[in-house]
Amino acid sequence: MSFATCLNCIDGRTQLPVIYWIKENYGVEYVDMITEAGIDGKLSAESSKYINSVYDAIDISVSKHKSEFIFIVGHHDCMGNPVDEDTHKKQIVLSVNNLRKFAFPAAVIGLWLSAEGAIEKIISR
Numbered sequence: 001m002s003f004a005t006c007l008n009c010i011d012g013r014t015q016l017p018v019i020y021w022i023k024e025n026y027g028v029e030y031v032d033m034i035t036e037a038g039i040d041g042k043l044s045a046e047s048s049k050y051i052n053s054v055y056d057a058i059d060i061s062v063s064k065h066k067s068e069f070i071f072i073v074g075h076h077d078c079m080g081n082p083v084d085e086d087t088h089k090k091q092i093v094l095s096v097n098n099l100r101k102f103a104f105p106a107a108v109i110g111l112w113l114s115a116e117g118a119i120e121k122i123i124s125r
């Protein structure tokens with residue numbers, strides 16, 4: 001069994017497109033999903049308080065499920081983080097950089113889910 005880890009919004013419109021895209025592009029069977037409303041806004045914050053709160057979930061996915069990829073998703077029309085697209089994309093980059101500081105043995109990759117349902121890679125190792 002192979003797993004990837006995903007930090008995604010709670011928004012129901014974001015789950016299946018992201019899961020299908022990750023499975024198709026990274027060849028994993030399952031995607032462990034950690035959700036929070038407007039998660040890119042939370043992860044991009046200067047304080048690591050939010051990351052600390054999901055640390056255990058990420059750690060289980062990476063160390064027990066041997067996930068080699070951690071995705072951070074921002075999406076169009078996000079009610080939990082109602083900022084414009086440019087701001088989302090900047091926050092996704094900040095989120096990736098913040099999460100990399102925790103040095104999980106996995107690549108951290110940012111994704112943007114557009115209004116058209118397309119997924120764009122924002123940053124990758």
Ligand SMILES: [Zn+2]
Binds near residue numbers: 037038039079
């Ligand atoms: Zn959202």
